[in-house]
Amino acid sequence: MITIAIAGKPNSGKSSFFKASTLADVEIAAYPFTTIAPNTGIAYVKVKCPCQEEAIQQAIGGEGCGNCIDGYRFVPVGLLDVAGLVRGAHEGRGLGNEFLDELRQAEAIIHVVDASGGTDVDGNVVDIGSHNPLEDVDFFKTELNLWVYGIIKRNWRKLERKAELEGTKIERLLSEQLAGVGVTEEQIKMVLLESRSLDRANYRSWTDEDLKNLAYAIINRSKRMLIAANKADIAPEENIKKLKDKSESEDEELVIPCSAEAELALRTAAKNKIITYLPGDSDFEIAHEVTEKQRKGLERIREFIHAYGGGTGVQNIINHVVFDLLDYVVAYPVEDEHKFSDSVGRILPDAFLLKRGSTARDLAFSVHSDIGESFLYAVNARTKLRLGEKHALEDNDIIKVVYTR
Ligand SMILES: Nc1nc2c(ncn2[C@@H]2O[C@H](COP(=O)(O)OP(=O)(O)O)[C@@H](O)[C@H]2O)c(=O)[nH]1
Ligand SMILES: [Mg+2]
Known part of the structure; x- marks a missing residue:
């Protein structure tokens, strides 16, 4: 969830x-x-x-x-x-x-x-009105940034050495350090790809300022x-x-x-x-x-x-x-696409939130892993059109999943 x-x-x-x-x-x-x-x-x-x-x-x-x-x-x-x-x-x-x-x-x-x-x-x-709430916005972000920066900075030497000795990619090493923040390697990779000032190949010349910017970009990407x-x-x-x-x-x-x-x-x-x-x-x-x-x-x-x-x-x-921030869609699985119900007649029994881009097969997995495993194809219950397993769900879709029993 x-x-x-x-x-x-x-x-x-x-x-x-x-x-x-x-x-x-x-x-x-x-x-x-x-x-x-x-x-x-x-x-x-x-x-x-x-x-x-x-x-x-x-x-x-x-x-x-x-x-x-x-x-x-x-x-x-x-x-x-x-x-x-x-x-x-x-x-x-x-x-x-x-x-x-x-x-x-x-x-x-x-x-x-x-x-x-x-x-x-x-x-x-x-007194009401005597504190400026803009300060709270800045303070909050500063604390979050310093938290992530602190972790990176504390481990930077070790990380550099490891990168050289083992040839491990810098984003992999950073994501290991930042696992406690809930940041993924993919997210760090995206940050580095999009950064104009941070050159991955030259991580050894990154300054403290660079590391601060890196921390800022990472927290922005991993926590909406x-x-x-x-x-x-x-x-x-x-x-x-x-x-x-x-x-x-x-x-x-x-x-x-x-x-x-x-x-x-x-x-x-x-x-x-x-x-x-x-x-x-x-x-x-x-x-x-x-x-x-x-x-x-x-x-x-x-x-x-x-x-x-x-x-x-x-x-x-x-x-x-x-x-909007997390970009989820709602999808409704059904077993009977004509009655919009499950097998015992309950109408639109379930609603699932899935990341936009999720497929009908992902929805099948949300219902039950067995159904996901044995997925054959899906049907858009409104249009009765057949959908392939790669079809990306749209918000509010009602989907019948056909699977091998
Ligand atoms: N007027 C007003 N007071 C609020 C509102 N939300 C919370 N409060 C009051 O602010 C105080 C702190 O609320 P609380 O939820 O315990 O804050 P927390 O410390 O951030 O968890 C309490 O006296 C609440 O009644 C609001 O929307 N309007
Ligand atoms: Mg509280």
């Missing part, structure tokens, strides 16, 4: 973001992690369910598929609430080592920034990042603007404003049947007798989500990470 890390300085709202994203009103499916740690959980991307399409409606007799909620599918992804990042983490300060260790498993990082400017660089509460401008409900408008402007002008990580607290309040209220609300909805209905205080609180949240282009931003961030 995809793993996304939630990281940032203390008190930026990481745990609130984690709680909000992992609180599901309906138990959609149990996806236990092999090791259950309290800071790991399941969040969901939200997509339109194919059962809503007219042609499919007709084929299945006008009913819902039973696996979506109000026409939306929630497909699970792993989420990790990482320890707060403090200054000097790369030297092991605070929970520095733990923090960095946890990041290893993550494909992407949601950097939660307190956009309200109400916490200082170490996470202490200060997005900035959650959190506490947008209380943040001065100019802070959000500053964060967005910096990101655009320097072509850096996308900034999406959000309010983890608002999302948490809405999901909790939905769970308690006080409102009808689905994660990511741009509005909600108050469904129950509520106290004046509750109503006021809810109306404040409504104002906020209307002002912020419909939504608290939390679901939007999860979807953006998976579909």
Whole structure:
């Protein structure tokens, strides 16, 4: 499963973001992690369910598929609430080592920034607007870069010697050093191929500055990042603007404003049947007798989500990470391409997230390794056209896999 890390300085709202994203009103499916740690959980991307399409409606007799909620599918992804990042983490300060260790498993990082400017660089509460959140963005990247740079630098001599004695490629040796960061040899190779200043053949003349640039490029490639401008409900408008402007002008990580607290309040209220609300909805209905205080609180949240282009931003961030940053597609395997169901008649029973470029055969492997092994061909259930094993899946594909039994 995809793993996304939630990281940032203390008190930026990481745990609130984690709680909000992992609180599901309906138990959609149990996806236990092999090791259950309290800071790991399941969040969901939200997509339109194919059962809503007219042609499919007709084929299945006008009913819902039973696996979506109000026409939306929630497909699970792993989420990790990482320890707060403090200054000097790369030297092991605070929970520095733990923090960095946890990041290893993550494909992407949601950097939660307190956009309200109400916490200082170490996470202490200060007056709203008195801390510049741009500093947090820089500080975070600096720590990540220094972490990777530190590993490379510490081992550089040894690495050089090994390269000469054994003739091993520099990218292989670097990836061995950086295995703890979760970087692959392929990623390092791409970094070196694309770099204008780093000549692989001349690694012996690389300066400290070169190694720093290398570290920067490696972390950028191996961990896709997005900035959650959190506490947008209380943040001065100019802070959000500053964060967005910096990101655009320097072509850096996308900034999406959000309010983890608002999302948490809405999901909790939905769970308690006080409102009808689905994660990511741009509005909600108050469904129950509520106290004046509750109503006021809810109306404040409504104002906020209307002002912020419909939504608290939390679901939007999860979807953006998976579909845009990491470039995944959703695919639905079926056994009966006419009824869009499995062998016992369950309509569109499963949804899988696969890296764009994955094939019908990869999907078969996701269903079961046996089915992948004995794959013959696939059929696009919408068009009934036959697909070869190399056919790359498109987002929202419904696929029947034919295999030898
Ligand atoms: N106004 C507002 N407060 C928030 C938001 N998210 C978190 N907080 C508050 O910020 C404080 C720190 O939140 P927490 O999630 O524990 O931060 P962490 O240390 O990064 O895990 C708590 O008092 C939260 O209630 C938000 O979106 N809006
Ligand atoms: Mg926390």
